[in-house]
Amino acid sequence: xxxxxxxxxxxxxxxxxxxxxxxxxxxxxxxxEAIDSxxxxxxxxxxxxxxxxxxPGFNNSAxxxxxxxxxxxxxxxxxxxxxxxxxxxxxxxxxxxxxxxxIFTGAxxxxxxxxxxxxxxxxxxxxxxxxxxIHTVPVVGQNIRRVGEDIAIDSVxxxxxxxxxxxxxxxIASIGITNLKxxxxxxxxxxxxxNELVTPGTVQPEDLPKGSIxxxxxxxxxxxxxDLQCEIxxxxxxxxxxxxxxxxxxxxxxxxxxILTSGGxxxxxxDHVKAAVESLGELHFWRLAMKPGxxxxxxxxxxxxxxxxxxxxxxxxxxxxxxxxxxxLVRPFLLRLQGVHHTEPLSIQVPADFKCLPDKxxxxxxxxxxxxGGNQRLVPFANQSSGVLTSAVWADGLADIPAGQEVxxxxxxxxxxx
Ligand code: AMP
Ligand code: MG
Numbered sequence: 001x002x003x004x005x006x007x008x009x010x011x012x013x014x015x016x017x018x019x020x021x022x023x024x025x026x027x028x029x030x031x032x033e034a035i036d037s038x039x040x041x042x043x044x045x046x047x048x049x050x051x052x053x054x055x056p057g058f059n060n061s062a063x064x065x066x067x068x069x070x071x072x073x074x075x076x077x078x079x080x081x082x083x084x085x086x087x088x089x090x091x092x093x094x095x096x097x098x099x100x101x102x103i104f105t106g107a108x109x110x111x112x113x114x115x116x117x118x119x120x121x122x123x124x125x126x127x128x129x130x131x132x133x134i135h136t137v138p139v140v141g142q143n144i145r146r147v148g149e150d151i152a153i154d155s156v157x158x159x160x161x162x163x164x165x166x167x168x169x170x171x172i173a174s175i176g177i178t179n180l181k182x183x184x185x186x187x188x189x190x191x192x193x194x195n196e197l198v199t200p201g202t203v204q205p206e207d208l209p210k211g212s213i214x215x216x217x218x219x220x221x222x223x224x225x226x227d228l229q230c231e232i233x234x235x236x237x238x239x240x241x242x243x244x245x246x247x248x249x250x251x252x253x254x255x256x257x258x259i260l261t262s263g264g265x266x267x268x269x270x271d272h273v274k275a276a277v278e279s280l281g282e283l284h285f286w287r288l289a290m291k292p293g294x295x296x297x298x299x300x301x302x303x304x305x306x307x308x309x310x311x312x313x314x315x316x317x318x319x320x321x322x323x324x325x326x327x328x329l330v331r332p333f334l335l336r337l338q339g340v341h342h343t344e345p346l347s348i349q350v351p352a353d354f355k356c357l358p359d360k361x362x363x364x365x366x367x368x369x370x371x372x373g374g375n376q377r378l379v380p381f382a383n384q385s386s387g388v389l390t391s392a393v394w395a396d397g398l399a400d401i402p403a404g405q406e407v408x409x410x411x412x413x414x415x416x417x418x
């Protein structure tokens with residue numbers, strides 16, 4: 001645990017990369033559990049997956065055609081009798097010299113054969129015995145899938161820390177494994193703060209009291225957490241009151257790995273979250289040199305039942321600030337808790353179709369990737385205000401503009417897809 005940060009009381013803004021690194025340093029991997037691979041999509045491996053067999057397990061044909069020995073076919077248009085018929089699942093006899101074997105995709109290559117000629121390069125000759133004419137001169141190994149060419153015996157097919165996607169689940173099945181050790185799901189408690197917040201569905205839109213707004217953060221935060229396989233304890237809306245905030249934090253802290261809140265972390269008198277965290281545990285840093293997202297807060301709350309304190313992250317209330325700080329700070333942290341090594345978001349360089357003046361803070365603009373091929377470019381949403389959720393729905397991702405950098409149209413900019 002790092003020591004309490006002087007930055008809490010100072011006005012210095014911390015660089016995003018430094019804060020992400022410090023968060024990752026706090027994210028000790030959670031315990032593991034055994035699950036069936038059928039329900040393991042997007043979970044993170046807590047073990048290396050090793051293969052007890054080679055894949056393919058035997059040399060087999062990649063095509064429908066004829067298995068031959070290349071020694072028998074020195075030139076084009078050689079004719080050979082067909083000595084056997086090998087379908088997938090058969091156990092073939094050795095190939096007699098100067099014959100061809102009819103063979104199908106996935107069927108074992110007979111001993112003595114070293115190539116497969118695809119049927120389109122042959123012609124069946126009508127006669128009493130079945131014969132074929134081979135139009136081409138095959139080369140050794142052609143159209144043969146070699147034993148172990150995909151997976152060697154005893155090799156690690158997926159290392160610990162891999163997040164399982166559909167392809168990796170297929171790969172694991174191909175080596176006969178169904179039981180996997182994965183990191184357990186992070187348990188995340190969430191609540192939104194704000195006297196103005198109304199839960200959608202409890203009031204008709206036309207009856208929304210003056211000054212109130214619907215709680216939108218809860219809905220996208222839940223979606224983002226579900227995408228990261230978290231178990232969610234949802235405490236709904238907590239009013240802007242010091243006691244209520246402290247009570248809620250104290251109630252959820254023993255049962256979760258992370259408490260994630262939105263709102264109430266700015267500097268106004270109605271912002272009680274930071275003081276409540278400090279009264280129960282420690283606040284480590286807040287105020288980031290990024291736009292949107294400056295008031296992001298991290299802390300931790302010790303509890304009697306757990307050896308490790310519960311992590312706390314306070315996101316700003318403005319929906320876009322909340323959304324962006326989740327993607328750039330909370331997401332890598334939750335991935336690392338599950339044991340993922342590479343938590344950096346994927347990004348590419350794309351020319352900007354806009355200009356902007358230098359800003360003291362690193363800016364993340366909501367942009368669309370427009371055009372195709374060499375004409376691709378980043379177009380920003382017209383209203384970049386941190387309250388405008390429409391921008392995040394319209395956009396394909398974020399343009400990452402370093403602090404102090406002026407951007408002119410055509411400049412290459414880092415694009416982080418959502
Ligand atoms: P705060 O960070 O609490 O000062 O809130 C900043 C702005 O975000 C205010 O306009 C709030 O009304 C708004 N806001 C706070 N929480 C939410 C929420 N859960 N859903 C939508 N807007 C919110
Ligand atoms: Mg508020």
